[in-house]
Amino acid sequence: MKSKNIRILVFLCLVFVVFTPKLLLSQDGNVKSYPFFSHQGYVVLLTDLHFPYKQKTTERLLNKIKEIKPQYVFLLGDLTEMGSDEEFERLKNALSVVEKAQIPYNALLGNHDVRWSYVVRKSKMLENLDSYSKGLYEVFSKELGEFIFLGIDTSMYFQHGGHVGRAQLAWLEKELEEAKIKGKPVILLSHHPLGGPVTYTDDGWKIIDIISKYDVIFALSGHVHKYDYSGSYNGAWFQTLGAAKDGNMTVLSWDSEQAYLWKYNIDDGKFQMIKSIPLEKKKRQLVDAMIKLMEASDNTLKLKVDYIGAERIRILANGRLIYERALQYNAHKFSTYEVTLTNVPKTDFSVLLRISVVGKDGIHQRFFKLERAQSSDQNVLKKAWTFSLEDTIYSRPALFEDGVIVADYSGNVVFLRNGNVIWKKSVGPVVANVEIISESRDSKVEKRQVVIGDLEGKIYFFDSKGNLVRQIKLSEPVYSLKAGNSTIAICAGRYFYILRLSDFKVMAKHDLKNLLQVQPFFKDSIYFQPSWDGNIYLIDEYGKLVERFNIGKTYYTSGSSTPTLVGALLIYSNTDGTVNAMDVQKKEKLWSLR
Structure with missing residues (x-):
């Protein structure tokens, strides 16, 4: 034995x-074991x-x-x-x-x-x-x-x-x-x-x-x-x-x-x-719901919820709680809850309604984006029209010929007047602002052109009828544009270009060491360009680097906002949460407000 x-x-x-x-x-070959090895x-x-x-x-x-x-x-x-x-x-x-x-x-x-x-x-x-x-x-x-x-x-x-x-x-x-x-x-x-x-x-x-x-x-x-x-x-x-x-x-x-x-x-x-x-x-999915929202003839909203496994309903409008009630709990069959919502805010801008049906084992949510007219008060600004493009709009629009030019991330460029399409063009993906340039003689504006830059480094010049007048190709993505008197500044990647408008030749190209996110401020033939390298560069229309002011480093720069000039004071914000004033002539910072 x-x-x-x-x-x-x-x-x-x-x-x-x-x-x-x-x-x-x-x-x-290490002698170790982990619980998921057997999975x-x-x-x-x-x-x-x-x-x-x-x-x-x-x-x-x-x-x-x-x-x-x-x-x-x-x-x-x-x-x-x-x-x-x-x-x-x-x-x-x-x-x-x-x-x-x-x-x-x-x-x-x-x-x-x-x-x-x-x-x-x-x-x-x-x-x-x-x-x-x-x-x-x-x-x-x-x-x-x-x-x-x-x-x-x-x-x-x-x-x-x-x-x-x-x-x-x-x-x-x-x-x-x-x-x-x-x-x-x-x-x-x-x-x-x-x-x-x-x-x-x-x-x-x-x-x-x-x-x-x-x-x-x-x-x-x-x-x-x-x-x-x-x-x-x-x-x-x-x-x-x-x-x-x-x-x-x-x-x-x-x-x-x-x-x-x-x-x-x-x-x-x-x-x-x-x-x-x-x-x-x-x-x-132990909590489930079918949620229906209908607008009644008296402008109230009728809500019907068929639910299972839930014990509470919660409704938020633009993040603000407007309704909350307990529900009769049943884990085995669907129950119905109906209510008329009378306190949903009315505004000329959108209301996002979030309806949450809450249970012990989870939440079922539905979202409704509402467009509800505001009161007839004449003292309140009202939305005149809405137009939807195909993709996200990163680009800042520009006013043009009694209308507006807007571009989206898929490269759709649209000229709108009173919400109606006058013309539409296609370019590469756009995040840069739309810029308008003018040619004038004897104090009279003869021509205006729309300038669009895309992430492929292409810059397009369209006339008022949407005809492509010319196209220029750079090596870097275009992030912002700014028209001067006789030139246009192009922020492409980390490079600052100055393009002469008389013959559309590149007069200067400066490496400003980091991302040029925003357009420069322009005054008295000087471009004031912030860079994420921590400096604001002063470059004249002839392409000469006039001055450079160091105002920060890493995250804490003015790279995300365009400065302005008040007399001899350069006013700029910093991502550290401050607004600052620098005397351009004395080259020293006078004050900083947080």
């Missing part, structure tokens, strides 16, 4: 020796690297990724600190650890990658069901096993906050439809949180409206640097992720029934599960 027990013990030891290394060894698949999510800030921390995380060998890595933006070429090159070298381990990856851009970048980082045009956008985005669609990962570009030129845009929404809905046909659930990835528990976008709510029709499991985002915001909205789990610069990475794994989120910090070396949810939509 004793001999038999010894044989059993020896057999168990052999089993342990043979099989335990397969369970505990990571891909590079069907897993990917890594890194966000907010801010490289090379805390470079060593990021490099330790990349080595950890090499160790655990995921199927894929997704980078959710703020890859760099200032979006410079040097930073991106250094990040590329750091990511070689992952590339050499033959781990594929995709990357989104964040506000830090785009906001101060003098080159265009976005590279993809979106082909939609009924249109082809010329606007550039950094998106991806990656099919992995039973899932489709969709990367949404929320980064905006020159801005901290996020934006999706009409063209990208159309692309997203097309991708969701294709996933639905394939019968595959979707995981949404973005830099800025889209909504739900927190939002840093102006139109992410449109995505929440869309996903209720599809099988979206997760909506994962960065930007806030923490795991603090989460919740179930319209059947998807919304979750913000911790920053890589703080030593955090996230693993998303799955088996045949559940999907799991794990957070990891490089200092404690532990993977902690933060959420698991069923893959089957019926099992995870």
Whole structure:
């Protein structure tokens, strides 16, 4: 009997020796085991690297990724600190650890990658069901096993906050439809949180409206640097992720029934599960609703909600709570709730109504954008007309010939008069302001032309009838324009061009070292041009650099606002929250107000 027990013990030891290394060894041979190793698949999510800030921390995380060998890595933006070429090159070298381990990856851009970048980082045009956008985005669609990962570009030129845009929404809905046909659930990835528990976008709510029709499991985002915001909205789990610069990475794994989120910090070396949810939509969407909003003949709004699993209804108008009531809870069948809303504000501008049906296990939301006429008070400004372009409008419009010229991100240039299209032209993607130039003789204006610059470096000159008079090509993206007396200043990337209007020849080109976001101030034949390098440059119409004033560095400059001149005082704002006055003649700062 004793001999038999010894044989059993020896057999168990052999089993342990043979099989335990397969369970505990990571891909590079380290004796470690992680709970998701037994799952069907897993990917890594890194966000907010801010490289090379805390470079060593990021490099330790990349080595950890090499160790655990995921199927894929997704980078959710703020890859760099200032979006410079040097930073991106250094990040590329750091990511070689992952590339050499033959781990594929995709990357989104964040506000830090785009906001101060003098080159265009976005590279993809979106082909939609009924249109082809010329606007550039950094998106991806990656099919992995039973899932489709969709990367949404929320980064905006020159801005901290996020934006999706009409063209990208159309692309997203097309991708969701294709996933639905394939019968595959979707995981949404973005830099800025889209909504739900927190939002840093102006139109992410449109995505929440869309996903209720599809099988979206997760909506994962960065930007806030923490795991603090989460919740179930319209059947998807919304979750913000911790920053890589703080030593955090996230693993998303799955088996045949559940999907799991794990957070990891490089200092404690532990993977902690933060959420698991069923893959089957019926099992995870325990709160559901069908919401209908109708306007009655007496201008009141009738709301009808068929709901299940909810215990409260909450309504906000432009962010202000206007209605909240308890609902009769029923987890097994739909109930109906009806109410007449009498306190929805009336305004000539839009009212965004957010209706939330709230339960213990999640929230169902619908959004309604209302256009409701205000009172007949003649002392109140009223909207005369509205015109919608095909894409986001970054460009500042210009008044022209009793009308207005406006351009959108897809390169649609439209001349409108009283809301009616006089003419329409197509150029490349536009973020620069529209500028008007004039030619005059004997104090009489003979001709006026519309000047448009696009991200392809092309500058277009149109006459009042929309005819293309001439076109000029530069090597850099055009970010802003300003007409002088006999010249026009062109801010292209980090370069300041002066173009002579008599023959349209380039008189000067100055490297101002960083992004030229805004148009200069012009007075007495001098252009006052702020740069994100921390200086305001004074350049005359002949192209000579007259003076340079240093007013800040890194984030804290006047690079985002055009200065002005009052007598001998140069008035400029700084992103540190101050307004400042500098005596141009004495070359000294006189005062600063915060």
